[in-house]
Amino acid sequence: MYSRAYKATVTIPPLLWVTVFLLVPYAILFCYSFWSVSPAQTIAHNWSLQNYAQLIHNSLYIQVLLRSMRIAFSVTLLALALGYPLAYYVSFYTQARKELLYQLVIIPLWASYLVRGYAWKTILGSDGVLNGLLQYFHITHQPLEFLLYSPFAVILTLTHIYTPFVFLPIYASLEHVPRTLVEASQDLGASPWATFRRVILPLSLPGVLAGATFAFVLSLGDFLAPLLVGGSSGVMISNIVVSLFGAAYNWPLGAAISLCMLLIVVTLLFAAERLEKGLTVQ
């Protein structure tokens, strides 16, 4: 048995941390979302639902939210399409090089997010690396403008950034598929494709779900990629929140949007967890 003093020492600091830096800010945000900005540019503490009403009535917010979800969804699909085959290959078809390949996937995570964002800016810009190459080889004759400052650029950048987050849980779940099950499947006459579809894929679904959740939730709330490469057509909901808390000076509306997003994300995480419990076999 641990002493009371020991228990207090290990539990109180994290509890304090969570309270001060998570629960209290959320509570403040919650209060703000019901307040308003007075004509004199001060926060008026009169409680109302007008911020939430504005969210619903002003189609701009709904549009940007839908766009954010569309972008997050595209990123999730692309990251899965890249991450799953890669994880499958590294887990099943590399022997001695397994560790090396695994590290190669992980290394980009060590580079700053900002650096990677700027790198894409350099690659995709109208006088950037990609356009330069395309023109050098006479594939195009003038810079392709849609490459940078577009939802395409945001999706590309976010996919690059979040694919390792999708790779990791899928790789972990594939590593946990007992190889004798693969042999048993072949032994029972299932072709390699049938073995993948009926044994490997079902057993790796928890990892797919975890990876998809990572990619979707992290992309949905991202504000740096749209800021760097998104331009006006690539604005996402977090950029709106940032501007509402900054130049636009409408903290109450920003708080209301934040809480809506929080609700969406928490619901998603909850649903994913329920689904994962259903998929995971003891």
Add this chain to the structure above:
Amino acid sequence: MPNPTSRDTASAPTVESDALLRVKELAKRYGPRPVLRGISLDVAPGEFLTVLGESGSGKTTLLRLIAGFEQLDGGQIWMGGERLDPVPAYRRPVNTVFQSYALFPHLSVFDNVAYGLHAARADAKEIPGRVANALAMVKMADFAKSAPARLSGGQQQRVALARALVNRPQVLLLDEPLSALDANLRRQMQVELKSLQREVGITFIFVTHDQEEAMALSDRVALLRAGYLEQIAGPREIYGKPATAYAAQFIGQTNLLHAEVRDGIASSGPIVWRTFGPSGRATYSLRQESIRLLPEIPGLPSADVATARFRGEVRNQSFGGAMDLIEIDCGSGCTLRARIPMPGILTGQREFEFDANEAVRVRESGDD
């Protein structure tokens, strides 16, 4: 193709034309390390062949090569007149019962057993009936809807058997299937496995490290040692006439006598017996139960030429129920172990004997 010259010995299961599965000069290396070195053996239809060996003998590798999970480095595998070794695992008419059972955790017992039928695109209307039959055969009919994780080890074992047998393979491969079960369940499953094999008439190739299990179950035992086939024979033959010192020691308990043979007489220290082998140095295996204790009465008739007698001091005696194990010091550094039925408490010098033909001349290990 029936071979006229082999017809004469048609009763032996090893005859070429009768063989269902032929393994020829099979070789396998893991890196530089040879695991199998030129294994050749034939398996007859309906035979229960046990591949017996210590860990590292290559017995599991042999099974995995037949199943198609490993690529061979030399030799050939034939089944029913066709080369099997270039065929991928999922097209081979063999099924495996894995040591770890390898049941699919995300599928019910029913779906596990139906897996092979689906893969073979069996008639969908037939599947439920065939699965039910297979489960009934291993007494698991009541568990069709269960998840494998909810079953005990023995139950999982039965499901694994049903899953492999439902496809009616030509050969069933069993990789130490009973080693995870406790002793009682193990003996029970041995009996069931044997009667199941007789019932379905499928050829079984059974891998084990347990020589008693091999003796109890098999029509023939293939003893592997360090990648070599040491001996392949029926259990009684391999016990009674072990080919090598290793076979004699691995299967049953034995005494190895290093003897000098001259003119039909073998002598090992104070022990002398008649033999028919050529002269020179030789090793003999003498089973512990072949040694008899002579009663201490005067006027015992002297031994005939076919019997070897010797005196020795009883040094150790341990009670073993029906048979006591005793250690006999016969002088000149010669110690024998004998199993004597109900001897009472023995002390001092006693006289023992054995039939000369029970001392079996064996090749010294490493002679190949």
